[in-house]
Amino acid sequence: MKPIQMVDLVGQYQKIKPEVDAAMQRVIDTAAFINGPEVKSFEQELGTYLGAKHVIGCANGTDALQIAMMALGLKPGDEVITCSFTFVATVEVVALLGITPVFADVLPGTFNIDPADIRRKITPRTKAIVPVHLFGQTADMDAIMAIANEHKLFVIEDNCQAIGGDHTAADGTKRKSGTIGHIGTTSFFPSKNLGCYGDGGALFTNDEAIAKKLRRVCNHGSDVRYYHEVIGVNSRLDSLQAAVLRIKLRNLDAYAAARNAAATHYDTAFAGLEHITTPERSAHSDHVFHQYTLRVTGGHRDGLKQHLEANGVPAMIYYPVPCHLQNAFRTERFPEGSLPVTEQLTHEVLSLPMSTELDNEQLAHITATVKSYFNQ
Numbered sequence: 001m002k003p004i005q006m007v008d009l010v011g012q013y014q015k016i017k018p019e020v021d022a023a024m025q026r027v028i029d030t031a032a033f034i035n036g037p038e039v040k041s042f043e044q045e046l047g048t049y050l051g052a053k054h055v056i057g058c059a060n061g062t063d064a065l066q067i068a069m070m071a072l073g074l075k076p077g078d079e080v081i082t083c084s085f086t087f088v089a090t091v092e093v094v095a096l097l098g099i100t101p102v103f104a105d106v107l108p109g110t111f112n113i114d115p116a117d118i119r120r121k122i123t124p125r126t127k128a129i130v131p132v133h134l135f136g137q138t139a140d141m142d143a144i145m146a147i148a149n150e151h152k153l154f155v156i157e158d159n160c161q162a163i164g165g166d167h168t169a170a171d172g173t174k175r176k177s178g179t180i181g182h183i184g185t186t187s188f189f190p191s192k193n194l195g196c197y198g199d200g201g202a203l204f205t206n207d208e209a210i211a212k213k214l215r216r217v218c219n220h221g222s223d224v225r226y227y228h229e230v231i232g233v234n235s236r237l238d239s240l241q242a243a244v245l246r247i248k249l250r251n252l253d254a255y256a257a258a259r260n261a262a263a264t265h266y267d268t269a270f271a272g273l274e275h276i277t278t279p280e281r282s283a284h285s286d287h288v289f290h291q292y293t294l295r296v297t298g299g300h301r302d303g304l305k306q307h308l309e310a311n312g313v314p315a316m317i318y319y320p321v322p323c324h325l326q327n328a329f330r331t332e333r334f335p336e337g338s339l340p341v342t343e344q345l346t347h348e349v350l351s352l353p354m355s356t357e358l359d360n361e362q363l364a365h366i367t368a369t370v371k372s373y374f375n376q
């Protein structure tokens with residue numbers, strides 16, 4: 001059996017190596033490293049794939065979130081409602097801009113933000129909602145957009161983990177995750193579903209005026225070189241990464257299918273196993289399985305993790321400490337106990353290996369090892 005990794009990026013590269021190597025060589029041969037034709041082509045191709053009018057590359061997914069908030073003019077004193085059960089970047093950029101992060105709890109089945117709790121957390125200072133489409137499926141965007149319209153709030157979708165999946169509205173309309181709110185953001189960190197070979201990120205929007213502001217913020221606040229309209233940042237997707245991403249984008253649907261096949265294998269093996277809850281499939285979203293995350297109850301999570309690791313199966317806890325209990329972000333407004341579902345999940349979640357390259361032998365070993373912990 002091939003050794004099992006959380007993500008097998010080398011195995012994935014081997015299958016596209018000739019194309020990727022040629023594309024990278026093409027960039028090097030032309031020295032069009034910054035804002036070259038590869039970046040423009042990738043932005044257009046991703047826009048077509050997503051059904052988004054504007055795609056703007058940037059340096060990473062964290063920058064994408066920050067640029068979105070800067071372009072919307074969010075400022076100190078404003079409040080942004082987001083979840084605490086997320087990767088820190090979502091909350092970090094809010095705090096970095098002097099905006100106040102306000103946390104809504106998540107739903108125990110999908111791990112995504114609870115619209116009912118968003119409503120409870122709205123104040124006169126609330127300016128935006130940032131749902132995080134965690135682990136590969138979208139938050140309840142129908143409910144979130146209804147709340148946003150009612151209260152005139154912006155919606156920035158943190159789509160770093162769910163790119164490629166469809167969201168299905170109540171009327172049956174399908175739209176790609178990240179294209180429903182005012183702005184969608186994503187990360188091309190290597191292990192993401194659409195990952196490059198270094199850092200990268202992008203923003204998407206269907207609003208022309210917002211697109212213009214996003215491009216300006218990314219580019220030192222400038223539309224015309226050496227003339228600066230607003231304070232911006234320097235955040236670019238580089239051409240080598242764009243060249244890789246053009247190839248990987250063509251495989252994205254096949255990658256999602258491979259991830260779903262592994263997830264189905266896991267679901268079947270764990271059906272009915274006591275102390276294990278397999279990930280809920282949302283009724284309004286595809287699942288692209290950025291992570292396959294179990295809930296392990298009865299206090300067995302850490303023991304199971306050790307047992308897996310002792311038997312050659314890596315497993316990870318995403319996330320062990322929620323943002324509101326991190327030393328960097330603790331406030332009196334969100335003490336321990338204030339987000340009960342989020343806090344409970346941090347004690348129960350366990351993510352199993354998930355990649356485009358898992359074979360049946362590896363999957364069988366992983367599921368047998370989980371079962372053997374429970375003497376099954």
Ligand SMILES: *Cc1c(COP(=O)(O)O)cnc(C)c1O
Pocket residue numbers: 060061062063086087089090132158160161186187188189199200201
């Ligand atoms: C990965 C990730 C980010 C940050 O992306 P980087 O490219 O690493 O900056 C932000 N939010 C979520 C939910 C992520 O998973």
